[in-house]
Amino acid sequence: NFSATVYNNEGEVMETHSSLTLEKMEQLNSNPEVSLIRTEGDIPFVNSRDTALVLVDTPGPNNSRTEEHRKTTYATLKKSAKTLVLYVMKANGLEGDDDNNLLSYVAESMKVGGKQSKERFMFVVNQMDGFKEEEDSVESALKNVREYLERKGIMNPNIYPASALSALDIRMLLNGSNPNESSIRRTKFEAGEFNYNEE
Secondary structure, three states, rough: OOOEEEEOOOOOEEEEOOOEEEEEEHHHOOOOOEEEEEEEEEEOOOOOOOOOOOOOOOOOOOOOOOHHHHHHHHHHHHHHHOOEEEEEEEEOOOOOHHHHHHHHHHHHHHHHHHHHHOOOOOEEEEEEEEEEEOOOOOOHHHHHHHHHHHHOOOOOOEEEOOHHHHHHHHHHHHHOOOOOOOOOOHHHHHHHHHHHHHO
């Protein structure tokens, strides 16, 4: 269960929700008067006995519907100079003006503050589970990402391939929270594919 507090562009509370639904979140996201949605709740599989995990999800460069969204993303990067930044990319979705502009800004941010500033940016290449072993090369896809980032001025980037859906399926299987038989078979097959794929 997640609760939410919704803020407008002036930073004033517009509304609160004790039980946030996906439908309500989509409705709030499409409302131009909404500037910030602060949510709280338990994140599955994350142990928070010793620490609180705070995630800030900014509008992606290709998902910035308005100038305000774009400003929010840039402002968040600027003011959170010591936080870890996960820049999520698709291996087969490189290039684009919005992405170019944001990566140029990231490159400049990484140059200020030395090693610590550079190390806080992690480039996550998602949807690697969509690669077919006989058709695609994970190694060449990651090489393309590295070269793409270096062309943007981001040298020696920290790149991490990810397969979020497969990881979630496997965690749910291990946790016993997915009793669906066909889903269990699919997840075991996915895990087997990963284990036997040398890349």
